[in-house]
Amino acid sequence: MTERGVVFDLGYTPHEGERRGRRGAIATMYRDGLYRVFGIHRRARKKILPWLLVVFAVLPAVAFVGFAFLLSTFAPDAESPFGSHADYFGLTGAIVLLFVALAAPELLIPDRREGVLAIYSSRPLTPDNYVGARAASLLTVIAGFTLIPQALMYVGFAALSSDGFFKALGANASEIPRILAATLVFGLAYAPLALLVSTIANRKAAATGIYLGIMLIGSALAAALVEATNLPGRRYAALLSLAEHPEYVTSWIFGGTGSGDLVVASTGLDPWVSLVAMLVIAVGSSLLVAWRYRRIM
Amino acid sequence: MDNTPILSASNLGHAYGSIVALHGVDFDLPPGRIGLVGANGAGKTTLIKILLGILRPTTGSVTALGFDATKDMLDVRSRIGYMPESDCLPLDVTASEFIVYAAGLAGLPRNAARQRSSDVLTLVGLEEERFRPLGGFSTGMKQRTKLAQAIVHDPELVFLDEPTAGLDPEGREEMLELISRLGGFGINVLVSSHVLGDIERTCDRVLMLDGGRVLRSGPLSHLVDADVVSVDVLGDVSAVVEHLTAAGATVETTGTRLLVSSSDDDPFRLVRDALVSTGNGMRSLGPKATTLEDVFLEGSGT
Numbered sequence: 001m002t003e004r005g006v007v008f009d010l011g012y013t014p015h016e017g018e019r020r021g022r023r024g025a026i027a028t029m030y031r032d033g034l035y036r037v038f039g040i041h042r043r044a045r046k047k048i049l050p051w052l053l054v055v056f057a058v059l060p061a062v063a064f065v066g067f068a069f070l071l072s073t074f075a076p077d078a079e080s081p082f083g084s085h086a087d088y089f090g091l092t093g094a095i096v097l098l099f100v101a102l103a104a105p106e107l108l109i110p111d112r113r114e115g116v117l118a119i120y121s122s123r124p125l126t127p128d129n130y131v132g133a134r135a136a137s138l139l140t141v142i143a144g145f146t147l148i149p150q151a152l153m154y155v156g157f158a159a160l161s162s163d164g165f166f167k168a169l170g171a172n173a174s175e176i177p178r179i180l181a182a183t184l185v186f187g188l189a190y191a192p193l194a195l196l197v198s199t200i201a202n203r204k205a206a207a208t209g210i211y212l213g214i215m216l217i218g219s220a221l222a223a224a225l226v227e228a229t230n231l232p233g234r235r236y237a238a239l240l241s242l243a244e245h246p247e248y249v250t251s252w253i254f255g256g257t258g259s260g261d262l263v264v265a266s267t268g269l270d271p272w273v274s275l276v277a278m279l280v281i282a283v284g285s286s287l288l289v290a291w292r293y294r295r296i297m
Numbered sequence: 298m299d300n301t302p303i304l305s306a307s308n309l310g311h312a313y314g315s316i317v318a319l320h321g322v323d324f325d326l327p328p329g330r331i332g333l334v335g336a337n338g339a340g341k342t343t344l345i346k347i348l349l350g351i352l353r354p355t356t357g358s359v360t361a362l363g364f365d366a367t368k369d370m371l372d373v374r375s376r377i378g379y380m381p382e383s384d385c386l387p388l389d390v391t392a393s394e395f396i397v398y399a400a401g402l403a404g405l406p407r408n409a410a411r412q413r414s415s416d417v418l419t420l421v422g423l424e425e426e427r428f429r430p431l432g433g434f435s436t437g438m439k440q441r442t443k444l445a446q447a448i449v450h451d452p453e454l455v456f457l458d459e460p461t462a463g464l465d466p467e468g469r470e471e472m473l474e475l476i477s478r479l480g481g482f483g484i485n486v487l488v489s490s491h492v493l494g495d496i497e498r499t500c501d502r503v504l505m506l507d508g509g510r511v512l513r514s515g516p517l518s519h520l521v522d523a524d525v526v527s528v529d530v531l532g533d534v535s536a537v538v539e540h541l542t543a544a545g546a547t548v549e550t551t552g553t554r555l556l557v558s559s560s561d562d563d564p565f566r567l568v569r570d571a572l573v574s575t576g577n578g579m580r581s582l583g584p585k586a587t588t589l590e591d592v593f594l595e596g597s598g599t
Contacts, residue, residue, distance in 0.1 A: 012420060012482040015413060015451035020404040021375055028401030041394050043430075115385040119446060121351050122379030122456075123402040124371040297351070 022124045026133050029125065033137025036110075037103040049102060054145070057095045061088065061149035065156030072160045085150055085175050086254035089182050090247055096145045096186055097215060097243060103141055104194035105207035107134045113202065117297055127297040131290050135195060139187045146183045154179075182250040189246035189278050190215075192285035199289045215243040223263045235267035239277045248274045300327045301363070303454055303485050304348065308357035310509075311343050318343040320509045322357070326487075330480050332496030332517070333489040334593065335506035341489045342382070344506070345456050348487075349379060362453055375404060378447035378455035378484075382462055385443060388432030392423055392442050395431060396449050403450030410449075417445045421475060437468035444475060454485040461495055473498050493590045505593060512593070525585040526557045526564040532577035540571040556585055 039046030111117050120130055161168030194211050201207035218240045225237035241263045248264050252271035264274055302325040309322040319340045335341050346352040348361050350370030364372045387395060393414055400410035418427045421441040447455050461469045476499045479486050490496055503520060505512040513520055530537050530553050541548050541557055546567050549556040557564045572579060
């Protein structure tokens, strides 16, 4: 005898499981931010540039460790010519700046242009939660860009050390808080202003251009004002050189005095003045972004 | 069935500067499918934004699902869904990814969000298109995606703002069918629309706004089933009218057609007696077909 099949119409099944409320909403928003900036779950062309920049940020560290390996193998007594952790921040700074210029507009502008904010306004999120989650995504990306190559160098050089891996790790442990502090400095210097520009601009390309313009033309303007004028207190014009602040402060964190190529260093301003200028811009930008989103969400 | 109001307002008002959008609005709406109707500028969208906690009332108070919509905004938002009238879909992700995201934003854990996304996209008829980017969707598919994101987290109450806007007749039918089914899933619905026919098709209760004030509020059956009989008389119309008036009925005459109502008696019985007594016949007899549009136009004095 053949058994008769039975078709069940399951219809609509209510959700009776866990609901994580605001905590879950913020975590989802944060994860979405990371997906967006790396083009994950997006078309292939959205993945190319971010991942290319990741390669550019990490590749020198891999090369440094590789050359150090060759050097330790073939000329163990030779002094390593490769850069320190502080130097590497100078190297990746420009790549981080470019990535932030591309990532911040991607995080904020499509939500406004495509009207997705209307949906966020029906979820257990406040405007501050939204801005905070997006900023956290951007800061995480900046931290990834700076910390991953630093970690590669830290572990790689320790592995090649003639003193032994663990001893070398311990000997350089004092670098870890400095690396973390420098990462925070780059995050504060780059992210809030990029988010502010993306809050005002309505097109991603425009936001990227405006942000890079502010950061890079600021340095040229600062140099011109410092060198070509006789105005009293003109050295403070060097504070307009926004892209240089993180490098100058990072150098200070690692015990250096900053390259003489930096306008802000050449004027003799103390690094803490740079740090204060950076913090003022970061706090001011953050407040303006929060204010704007409280009005539109 | 628990008839505790799901939406209540007391002396609710809101003004955009000097422009008053809502004024002295009071209502208590029980669970079910509620139509929010009114002309453009009547205050429908302002009311929904206040219920979502996006706007603060200038005067009075409002509660949704027992929570103060202003003070307990996040509690309200955890329990409701919202389908905006305007475009609100990211164009570069697939329907599936977006609905999973929308579920996560409502607090559902990742696995539950994936399961619910699949179920809800099937429910709205998008199971075949779920891996296509939203940018390539037609208007009808976008509207269904918007509905899917509004119900993916199994809300207690969903606000639908002009859900049939921009749809062709077939898409409109499908959308109205979906809305009608929501009640069966235990989801209360507030449908905002200026298409009164859509409200008649999908709702069992109506809140009518006009110029920021409540025009009418109540069960749809009470509003549209006026106790009026329409009869088309064959013969001496004036004799029938005279008999009905003498029996205490109110009669409105248009040619041979009479609209008969009575506060004291059954108008059908009065019409039957009048026709028999005067020896006249009739072509048709039935309740007056009153639409929501009639009620709205009558109430707004248009």
